Amino acid sequence: MKRYLLKRVTTGLLTVLIAIVLNFFLIHIAPGDPIRIMAGMDHPSSEQLEALYVRYGLDKPLLVQLGQYIVNLLHGDFGTSYTYNKPVVSLILETMGPSILLALTSCVLAFVLGTLLGLFAARHQGRWMDNLLSYVSYLFDSMPPFWLGLVAILVFASTLHWLPTSGMVNLRNPQQGFGYVLDVLTHLLLPCATMTLIQIPQYLRLTRSSVTQVMQEDYIITFRATGMSEKTIFRRYVLKNAILPTLTAFGISLAYVVAGAALVEIVYAWPGTGRLMLNAINRRDYPLLMGIYLMIAISVSVITMIVDILYAWLDPRIRLK
Amino acid sequence: MALLEIRDLCVDYLMQEGSVHAVDHVSLTLEEGSSLGLVGESGSGKSTLGMAILRLLPEKTARVTGSAVFQGEELLTMPESRLRQVRWQELAAVFQKSMNALSPVHRIGSQMADVYRLHHPEADKAACRARVLEVLRQVDLAERVYKLYPHELSGGMMQRVSIALSLINHPRLVIFDEATTALDVITQGQILKEIQRLEKDLGLTRMMITHDISVVATSCTHVAVLYAGRLMEVGPAASVLRSPAHPYTAGLMAAFPSLTGEKKPLQGIPGFLPDLTQTIPGCVFAPRCPYATEACRTAQPPLESIEPGWQAACHHRLREVNNHG
Ligand SMILES: Nc1ncnc2c1ncn2[C@@H]1O[C@H](COP(=O)(O)OP(=O)(O)O)[C@@H](O)[C@H]1O
Numbered sequence: 001m002k003r004y005l006l007k008r009v010t011t012g013l014l015t016v017l018i019a020i021v022l023n024f025f026l027i028h029i030a031p032g033d034p035i036r037i038m039a040g041m042d043h044p045s046s047e048q049l050e051a052l053y054v055r056y057g058l059d060k061p062l063l064v065q066l067g068q069y070i071v072n073l074l075h076g077d078f079g080t081s082y083t084y085n086k087p088v089v090s091l092i093l094e095t096m097g098p099s100i101l102l103a104l105t106s107c108v109l110a111f112v113l114g115t116l117l118g119l120f121a122a123r124h125q126g127r128w129m130d131n132l133l134s135y136v137s138y139l140f141d142s143m144p145p146f147w148l149g150l151v152a153i154l155v156f157a158s159t160l161h162w163l164p165t166s167g168m169v170n171l172r173n174p175q176q177g178f179g180y181v182l183d184v185l186t187h188l189l190l191p192c193a194t195m196t197l198i199q200i201p202q203y204l205r206l207t208r209s210s211v212t213q214v215m216q217e218d219y220i221i222t223f224r225a226t227g228m229s230e231k232t233i234f235r236r237y238v239l240k241n242a243i244l245p246t247l248t249a250f251g252i253s254l255a256y257v258v259a260g261a262a263l264v265e266i267v268y269a270w271p272g273t274g275r276l277m278l279n280a281i282n283r284r285d286y287p288l289l290m291g292i293y294l295m296i297a298i299s300v301s302v303i304t305m306i307v308d309i310l311y312a313w314l315d316p317r318i319r320l321k
Numbered sequence: 322m323a324l325l326e327i328r329d330l331c332v333d334y335l336m337q338e339g340s341v342h343a344v345d346h347v348s349l350t351l352e353e354g355s356s357l358g359l360v361g362e363s364g365s366g367k368s369t370l371g372m373a374i375l376r377l378l379p380e381k382t383a384r385v386t387g388s389a390v391f392q393g394e395e396l397l398t399m400p401e402s403r404l405r406q407v408r409w410q411e412l413a414a415v416f417q418k419s420m421n422a423l424s425p426v427h428r429i430g431s432q433m434a435d436v437y438r439l440h441h442p443e444a445d446k447a448a449c450r451a452r453v454l455e456v457l458r459q460v461d462l463a464e465r466v467y468k469l470y471p472h473e474l475s476g477g478m479m480q481r482v483s484i485a486l487s488l489i490n491h492p493r494l495v496i497f498d499e500a501t502t503a504l505d506v507i508t509q510g511q512i513l514k515e516i517q518r519l520e521k522d523l524g525l526t527r528m529m530i531t532h533d534i535s536v537v538a539t540s541c542t543h544v545a546v547l548y549a550g551r552l553m554e555v556g557p558a559a560s561v562l563r564s565p566a567h568p569y570t571a572g573l574m575a576a577f578p579s580l581t582g583e584k585k586p587l588q589g590i591p592g593f594l595p596d597l598t599q600t601i602p603g604c605v606f607a608p609r610c611p612y613a614t615e616a617c618r619t620a621q622p623p624l625e626s627i628e629p630g631w632q633a634a635c636h637h638r639l640r641e642v643n644n645h646g
C-alpha cells in the first residue's frame with residue numbers, strides 16, 4: 001500500500017506539471033499576439049506592451065519563459081484579470097468556496113442517493129419499483145441541466161415563492177451565525193437539487209448492474225452453500241464488491257462537476273468558478289481563463305488521485321498493479 | 322443406514338427452447354466413510370447433480386424431482402431454516418473455480434472466520450481465528466495466509482484454502498466439484514493425497530465430481546459413471562476400473578492416460594453428447610456406442626446387477642461380451 005501511495009502521488013504531481021506546461025503553451029497557441037490580447041485594449045501604448053513583454057519575459061527563449069511561468073505560479077502569481085482588474089488568484093479563490101460547496105454537496109448527495117436507489121432496484125429486479133426507477137432515471141438523464149434548473153426556478157421560486165431564485169446569500173439576511181448558514185442553505189437547495197438529480201441516474205444504473213454482476217460471482221455461491229443468509233451475504237460481501245465501480249464514477253463525476261457546473265451556476269447566478277469561467281470566455285479574459293484552466297486541471301488530478309488511493313485501500317488487487 | 326441416499330433424482334433446466342433434462346432418474350447410495358467418484362464427460366450433468374443435492378440450483382429455472390435423503394432427512398424439501406443448519410455443519414463443498422471461491426476484497430482469514438462463526442455464534446474472535454489457523458494447518462498452508470487476499474495465492478494454494486474452508490465446521494459429507502481439475506498434475510497428486518489423509522483422520526465421506534477417471538482411480542472407493550444425465554455404471558472403483566461393464570466406462574478409461582504408466586495410445590470417444598432437450602427412447606449412449614444394436618435404440622436398458630453393489634445399464638455388457646468371446 002505504501003508503495004502504491006508513493007507511486008500514485010508521484011504520477012499525480014507529474015500530471016499537474018504536464019497541465020502547467022500545456023497551459024503555458026496555450027498562451028502561445030492563442031490566436032493573435034498574446035500580449036495584445038492580454039493587454040485587452042484596442043490601442044495599447046507601446047510602453048504598456050513593452051511592460052507586458054518584460055513582465056512575461058517574452059523577449060527570452062521559450063524554456064526560460066516556461067521556467068519563469070512556473071516560478072510565478074509557485075509564488076501564487078497567476079497574472080491579472082483585466083476585465084475584473086484583480087489578480088486571477090484572488091478571483092479564483094473567491095469563487096472556489098461556493099463552487100466546492102455546490103459540487104461537493106451535490107456529488108455526495110447524488111452518490112449516496114443514487115447508490116441507495118441502485119441497491120434497492122437491484123434487490124427488486126424486474127418488479128414494478130425497479131422499472132419505475134429506470135424510467136425516471138432515463139428521464140432525468142436526458143434533461144439538460146440548465147433546462148432542469150430553469151424549470152425548477154420557474155416552479156419553486158417564481159411561482160411557489162418557496163425558495164430564492166438566485167445568488168448564494170440575501171444581503172438583507174444576517175451575514176453571520178446560524179442565520180447566515182440557513183440563508184446559504186436555502187439558496188443552495190435549488191442548484192444543489194438540480195445537480196444532484198442529473199447525477200443520480202448514472203449511480204443508480206451503475207450500482208444496479210454492478211450488484212447484478214457480483215450476485216453471479218462464484219463466491220456468492222460459496223457463501224450460500226455455507227448457510228449464510230442472503231441478507232448477511234449482501235451486507236458483508238456483495239456491498240463492498242459492488243460499490244467499487246461506483247466509487248470510480250464518483251471520482252470522475254466530482255472532477256467533471258468542478259469543471260462542468262458552469263451552466264447550473266449561470267442559471268442560478270451562483271457565485272462560483274464555473275460562472276467566472278463563462279464570463280472570462282465571453283470577455284476573452286485570457287489570463288483569467290488560463291488561471292481557471294489550471295485550477296481545474298489541478299483539482300481534477302488531485303480528486304482522481306484521492307479516489308484512486310481510496311480505491312486501492314478498498315480493493316487489494318489494485319495495489320499490485 | 323447409508324449417509325446419503327439419492328433416489329430417482331431428475332433435474333430439468335427450464336429454458337425458452339424447452340427443458341434440458343440434465344439429470345435423468347439417477348439413484349446413488351453413499352455409505353459412511355466411502356468416497357464416490359462421479360465421472361462423465363463435460364456436460365453430462367455431474368455438477369447439476371451435486372448442486373441439486375446442495376440445493377444451490379436457481380429455483381426459478383431448475384426443476385428438481387426425486388429424493389435425496391441425508392442422515393435420514395430429505396434434503397430436497399427441507400425447510401430453509403433447517404437447510405441453513407445442515408449446510409457446512411453436515412454437508413460442505415469445494416467448488417471448481419477456487420480462484421473465485423472467496424471475495425477478492427476481503428482477507429481470506431476473515432472470510433473463513435465468518436463462516437465458522439455462522440455455526441458457532443458463541444465463539445469469540447480468538448476462537449474463530451484459532452479454528453481457521455487449525456484448518457489452514459491441516460491443508461499444509463502457512464499461518465500468514467490468514468491475512469492475505471485470494472489473488473495473492475496460487476491456484477493450488479487457493480484450492481487448499483477452499484478445502485480448509487470446507488472442513489471448518491466439521492462436516493460429515495464433502496462434495497468436491499472438479500476440485501483438482503485446474504491444477505497441474507503434481508499439485509493435483511499432492512492435494513488428492515492430502516484429501517485422502519484428512520478423510521481418514523476426520524472420518525469424512527466424499528463425493529468427487531470429475532471428468533478425469535484417473536482422479537477416481539487414485540482417490541475413490543466407489544465410482545458412478547454419468548452420461549447425458551443418466552447413470553451408466555456404478556460400483557466399487559477397483560472392480561469397475563479393472564473390467565468396466567459399460568462400453569462408455571471403457572471409452573472414458575481409454576481416453577485418459579493410464580496412471581500406472583502403461584503406454585498405450587489414447588482414444589477419444591467419437592461423436593457428441595445428445596441434445597438433452599429431447600427425450601431419448603433407447604440408450605443415450607447408443608449413437609456413439611460400437612456395440613449398439615436395434616434394441617439399444619428403442620429400449621432404455623435398466624441398471625442390472627453384475628455383482629453385489631455393481632450395476633450397469635447396458636444391453637450388451639462388456640463382461641458378457643468378454644466372457645463369451
Ligand atoms: N444454469 C443452466 N441453465 C441451463 N442449462 C444448464 C445450466 N447449467 C447446466 N446446464 C446444462 O445442463 C447439462 C449438464 O451440465 P453440467 O451439470 O454442468 O455438466 P458437467 O458438470 O457434467 O459438465 C449441460 O447440457 C448444460 O448445458
Ligand SMILES: [Mg+2]
Pocket residue numbers: 364367368369499
Ligand atoms: Mg461441471
